[in-house]
Amino acid sequence: MRVCRRATFNAAHRLYRADWSEEKNDAVFGKCNNPNYHGHNYTLEVWVEGEIDRETGYLIDLKILKELIANEIQERFDHRNLNLDCKEFANLNPTAENIAIVIWGLIREKLDKRYALSVKLWETQNNIIEYDGK
Amino acid sequence: MRVCRRATFNAAHRLYRADWSEEKNDAVFGKCNNPNYHGHNYTLEVWVEGEIDRETGYLIDLKILKELIANEIQERFDHRNLNLDCKEFANLNPTAENIAIVIWGLIREKLDKRYALSVKLWETQNNIIEYDGK
Amino acid sequence: MRVCRRATFNAAHRLYRADWSEEKNDAVFGKCNNPNYHGHNYTLEVWVEGEIDRETGYLIDLKILKELIANEIQERFDHRNLNLDCKEFANLNPTAENIAIVIWGLIREKLDKRYALSVKLWETQNNIIEYDGK
Amino acid sequence: MRVCRRATFNAAHRLYRADWSEEKNDAVFGKCNNPNYHGHNYTLEVWVEGEIDRETGYLIDLKILKELIANEIQERFDHRNLNLDCKEFANLNPTAENIAIVIWGLIREKLDKRYALSVKLWETQNNIIEYDGK
Amino acid sequence: MRVCRRATFNAAHRLYRADWSEEKNDAVFGKCNNPNYHGHNYTLEVWVEGEIDRETGYLIDLKILKELIANEIQERFDHRNLNLDCKEFANLNPTAENIAIVIWGLIREKLDKRYALSVKLWETQNNIIEYDGK
Amino acid sequence: MRVCRRATFNAAHRLYRADWSEEKNDAVFGKCNNPNYHGHNYTLEVWVEGEIDRETGYLIDLKILKELIANEIQERFDHRNLNLDCKEFANLNPTAENIAIVIWGLIREKLDKRYALSVKLWETQNNIIEYDGK
Numbered sequence: 051m052r053v054c055r056r057a058t059f060n061a062a063h064r065l066y067r068a069d070w071s072e073e074k075n076d077a078v079f080g081k082c083n084n085p086n087y088h089g090h091n092y093t094l095e096v097w098v099e100g101e102i103d104r105e106t107g108y109l110i111d112l113k114i115l116k117e118l119i120a121n122e123i124q125e126r127f128d129h130r131n132l133n134l135d136c137k138e139f140a141n142l143n144p145t146a147e148n149i150a151i152v153i154w155g156l157i158r159e160k161l162d163k164r165y166a167l168s169v170k171l172w173e174t175q176n177n178i179i180e181y182d183g184k
Numbered sequence: 185m186r187v188c189r190r191a192t193f194n195a196a197h198r199l200y201r202a203d204w205s206e207e208k209n210d211a212v213f214g215k216c217n218n219p220n221y222h223g224h225n226y227t228l229e230v231w232v233e234g235e236i237d238r239e240t241g242y243l244i245d246l247k248i249l250k251e252l253i254a255n256e257i258q259e260r261f262d263h264r265n266l267n268l269d270c271k272e273f274a275n276l277n278p279t280a281e282n283i284a285i286v287i288w289g290l291i292r293e294k295l296d297k298r299y300a301l302s303v304k305l306w307e308t309q310n311n312i313i314e315y316d317g318k
Numbered sequence: 319m320r321v322c323r324r325a326t327f328n329a330a331h332r333l334y335r336a337d338w339s340e341e342k343n344d345a346v347f348g349k350c351n352n353p354n355y356h357g358h359n360y361t362l363e364v365w366v367e368g369e370i371d372r373e374t375g376y377l378i379d380l381k382i383l384k385e386l387i388a389n390e391i392q393e394r395f396d397h398r399n400l401n402l403d404c405k406e407f408a409n410l411n412p413t414a415e416n417i418a419i420v421i422w423g424l425i426r427e428k429l430d431k432r433y434a435l436s437v438k439l440w441e442t443q444n445n446i447i448e449y450d451g452k
Numbered sequence: 453m454r455v456c457r458r459a460t461f462n463a464a465h466r467l468y469r470a471d472w473s474e475e476k477n478d479a480v481f482g483k484c485n486n487p488n489y490h491g492h493n494y495t496l497e498v499w500v501e502g503e504i505d506r507e508t509g510y511l512i513d514l515k516i517l518k519e520l521i522a523n524e525i526q527e528r529f530d531h532r533n534l535n536l537d538c539k540e541f542a543n544l545n546p547t548a549e550n551i552a553i554v555i556w557g558l559i560r561e562k563l564d565k566r567y568a569l570s571v572k573l574w575e576t577q578n579n580i581i582e583y584d585g586k
Numbered sequence: 587m588r589v590c591r592r593a594t595f596n597a598a599h600r601l602y603r604a605d606w607s608e609e610k611n612d613a614v615f616g617k618c619n620n621p622n623y624h625g626h627n628y629t630l631e632v633w634v635e636g637e638i639d640r641e642t643g644y645l646i647d648l649k650i651l652k653e654l655i656a657n658e659i660q661e662r663f664d665h666r667n668l669n670l671d672c673k674e675f676a677n678l679n680p681t682a683e684n685i686a687i688v689i690w691g692l693i694r695e696k697l698d699k700r701y702a703l704s705v706k707l708w709e710t711q712n713n714i715i716e717y718d719g720k
Numbered sequence: 721m722r723v724c725r726r727a728t729f730n731a732a733h734r735l736y737r738a739d740w741s742e743e744k745n746d747a748v749f750g751k752c753n754n755p756n757y758h759g760h761n762y763t764l765e766v767w768v769e770g771e772i773d774r775e776t777g778y779l780i781d782l783k784i785l786k787e788l789i790a791n792e793i794q795e796r797f798d799h800r801n802l803n804l805d806c807k808e809f810a811n812l813n814p815t816a817e818n819i820a821i822v823i824w825g826l827i828r829e830k831l832d833k834r835y836a837l838s839v840k841l842w843e844t845q846n847n848i849i850e851y852d853g854k
Binding site: 078 | 455507511513518
């Protein structure tokens with residue numbers, strides 16, 4: 051059984067590598083390499099897999115998951131510039147893939163080990179990422 | 185291959201265990217333990233996995249799945265109080281997890297055994313459950 | 319110019335009039351007259367009309383509107399039984415129309431008089447109400 | 453890790469088999485066997501699974517996936533009659549299942565072999581298909 | 587006060603005028619003039635304006651509106667070819683604008699005269715029409 | 721009659737006034753005054769009101785409206801930093817209200833004068849602006 055809590059956050063970012071030339075950054079990342087940044091409303095689904103607690107009828111109390119997302123993800127990334135404000139992306143290109151991996155890691159660290167974890171991240175309504183740590 | 189039919193139903197419920205004190209019910213279930221109930225528009229996706237019938241091009245006729253959901257789920261739970269009106273929850277706390285398990289069981293009983301089954305249930309746009317019988 | 323803040327709340331309700339017979343209540347309200355209640359995830363849009371403040375670029379600070387909705391509407395109705403828990407519906411049938419009128423009145427009372435106000439309420443994805451006080 | 457690009461296309465179709473009698477076509481396909489066709493706004497999610505490129509932070513450049521879908525799927529099926537205009541369905545009943553299989557095959561042919569592929573197709577908001585080639 | 591009932595129907599259509607040359611039809615209607623038709627999932631909102639009935643708390647019983655839409659609109663247009671199957675479009679180009687006007691007229695004829703009426707029609711998620719009879 | 725074309729664009733912005741102190745900017749704009757910017761997926765609906773052309777059945781060819789939005793709005797604002805990259809906001813705080821006013825003006829300039837115009841802008845799913853030039 052899997053349960054999910056959905057949340058959103060808004061952030062600016064820019065796709066580029068400091069160790070590449072501007073030409074190469076432009077060739078690979080196109081308009082996503084605007085040096086002045088652009089931004090997104092990210093939608094996040096955090097999926098937790100495990101066994102239902104027969105006593106409560108909960109797999110996990112979704113209030114706990116809601117607070118975990120608020121403390122670890124929204125507090126950290128909402129209304130931020132991912133490249134400039136967030137140490138997680140100081141040396142990591144904030145592609146949707148890397149954001150999903152970072153989010154997975156941040157929640158994994160705080161989530162009880164008996165649960166399996168995967169995250170689904172919408173960068174736009176058309177661009178979606180799914181990551182389960184593998 | 186998997187095919188899905190989506191449907192909705194509206195119901196009242198309350199999360200609590202009759203064998204617990206009010207204090208414990210409040211501590212665990214919070215405002216979901218309103219003794220006068222609250223309610224939700226539940227959205228349900230019923231996913232059926234199997235082999236496509238090469239003659240019809242259907243995995244399963246979705247009209248059959250639509251009727252199965254209407255007869256077994258919507259007829260039973262729509263515009264009901266899950267705790268008071270539905271024998272399935274007479275002794276089972278109607279958490280979204282347990283509702284998903286009950287729905288899975290009711291459809292499993294009527295669905296041809298050659299199909300695998302999983303259900304996805306939205307209690308709100310932010311709280312989602314997935315159950316495949318395992 | 320009009321600006322809107324969207325919010326949600328979940329509640330149980332029953333459509334009926336205490337001064338009508340059960341037969342008449344059933345005839346008029348059908349399955350919405352389940353004596354044990356049913357429920358909905360209500361989605362609310364609160365629309366405020368007025369002049370933009372040229373200095374801030376805000377018509378109204380949406381954080382203020384968000385808090386107003388939280389304090390006056392969600393605090394009052396979320397996870398409640400509208401018929402039993404809410405004095406606003408002690409003698410008023412909680413149809414979506416009446417809920418919209420009550421919400422409009424509650425926000426109108428707290429909203430600066432220079433703004434015009436209207437509310438839009440989804441009871442389900444298919445049933446929607448709009449009310450502007452007229 | 454999996455990434456997805458979403459797209460839409462609009463098409464007419466009719467469900468029937470030329471080698472069946474009208475009676476049998478009507479019995480099996482009902483109103484979907486309107487000889488004058490009906491139509492849908494199809495929504496497509498194309499999911500690609502693989503390893504993230506540590507250098508770019510991309511699993512696959514979604515612009516490539518977007519163009520692949522535009523060239524192979526939208527160009528072929530958008531604003532078309534699937535039965536009459538599309539050779540893929542000259543001898544194949546254009547059920548949502550078969551459309552998903554055809555789309556999977558068309559993208560599979562052009563997609564780098566190191567990626568696994570699955571597609572998700574909404575025929576309506578209530579009818580959904582998922583296919584991964586197995 | 588305004589209340590709305592939402593519904594959907596699926597249909598094929600082609601934009602063209604029989605009294606124009608193919609060249610002119612192509613120039614004006616582009617790929618919407620596919621002679622073999624294409625199709626859409628239309629989403630319809632029917633908005634009724636009037637006074638609330640203080641006794642019932644309804645502006646109009648939405649079940650009545652639901653049935654009116656089912657009988658007058660869905661029965662007529664769902665799973666149909668608008669050009670070939672529907673006499674309303676025998677001599678009228680089935681643009682989204684004209685479909686909205688026809689729907690408005692069909693419902694206006696059956697709706698109590700004390701109500702004002704407007705309709706909102708989505709041809710796709712990006713193309714929307716609103717018509718109130720003026 | 722009104723018709724609408726919907727479109728999206730992604731941008732970074734920061735709410736602040738250069739002629740205010742940081743303290744005042746923080747007090748008024750809170751976390752929206754992140755000096756490193758944050759961002760949004762903006763969704764835009766452009767509504768055009770006028771008379772239907774009885775010959776074509778169009779109020780306006782939505783392809784024209786689509787191109788107008790692409791050329792005037794998306795080309796200008798998509799993947800941009802509104803404060804740094806867009807001269808429209810060089811001396812104008814890019815609140816959702818001001819963005820809506822600017823968009824309205826840019827489209828108004830290019831839209832045939834026989835049409836009335838209004839725009840609806842979602843900054844997030846919860847924050848919406850409507851502007852019609854008055």
